[in-house]
Amino acid sequence: MLQLKPTITEFLRCAVGDGRDASFWYDSWTEFGQLITFLGETGPRQLRLANDAHVLDASRDGNWALPAARSENSQALLVALTETPAPNDCNGRDSYFWRNAAGDYRPTFSSKETWEQLRLHSPVVPWADVVWFKQNVPRFSFIIWLALLNRLPTRDRLRGWGMSVPTACVLCSNGTETHDHLFFTCPFSSELWGFFAAKLFPSPPTALLASSAWILTHSQPHTVKATAIVKLLFQTVVYHLWKERNARIFSASQSSAVTLRRSVDRTI
Structure with a gap:
């Protein structure tokens, strides 16, 4: 046959x-x-x-x-x-x-x-539910998706592509700007994330992948609203940190930690 x-x-x-x-x-x-x-x-x-x-x-x-x-x-x-x-x-x-x-x-x-x-089906990544969920904001989900994949054009990646750019993090002026540093090893970003996350669940981690796993461990049926809020918070903080990072590089404008905290609060 x-x-x-x-x-x-x-x-x-x-x-x-x-x-x-x-x-x-x-x-x-x-x-x-x-x-x-x-x-x-x-x-x-x-x-x-x-x-x-x-x-x-x-x-x-x-x-x-x-x-x-x-x-x-x-x-x-x-x-x-x-x-x-x-x-x-x-x-x-x-x-x-x-x-x-x-x-x-x-x-x-x-x-x-x-x-x-x-399409070719790939295995579902463990953090998928943190990125794509019913209440997500598309532009926030897009940035967190790139961040979790290590695909944002951070300075270490730009230098890897052969571009001549500074290495220092513009948020804290200490350490090399990488995904791990920006989210949330950097003192500036760590303070912002910790300020909000600790109000919802105890002992939030200060690393991107660890934070996504931490959120999922608190995803219980009786805490659906709280889980949605912490997912939105996670995405909002990452989005605003990336936006602030770009503003400092391309617009020479700078927001204080308090101002950025207010922006996140208003968005949530």
Whole structure:
């Protein structure tokens, strides 16, 4: 039995009715998918059907009308067509069906289900629920997501790319600016995070990944509201620290710890 590699065309199938709409070569209307792929570039010449032919063009008087096979694949197609009814006006128009997540073909299209089948699934990271949750603020989630992946353009990364930039943290003027330093080894950021987090749960850690794990350990059903608040707080603090860091570098403006604390408080 012939084994075919999965292609994007397998997500869309055509059920032939009168054969007037379905493309003979480019629609997936047989078990072989796109026939132009199955038979190759010489297919139209082998079957004496133009590239723009419709399925109806391969029939005559209600029967299939194709020349003798000239290759193994064309022979397989002719055999398959012996069990496939030829186009007929009584069958109505050709219909198209999309494959859903269960592998069934339905007349409705879902971009979500199609994308879930196309994309490569990676293991869920342990901090996913700290980044993406019902009450999240998208711009905050985006920054915390980059921070947890160590993908923000911190000074250590910029120097790694060959850029000539200072190494010192602009928030505290001590230590090299890295993700670990900014969140929350830096005294400035540590004070801001600790001031708010300690009001919700005891002994908040002063490291980014450790903080995300700490939040999840307090995610209990009876503390749903508190958990949502501490997640928002976590994201808000990281967002404002990154925003303050950029303002000091690019705008030469500087907010005090008290001012930044008020900004976080208003945002929450």
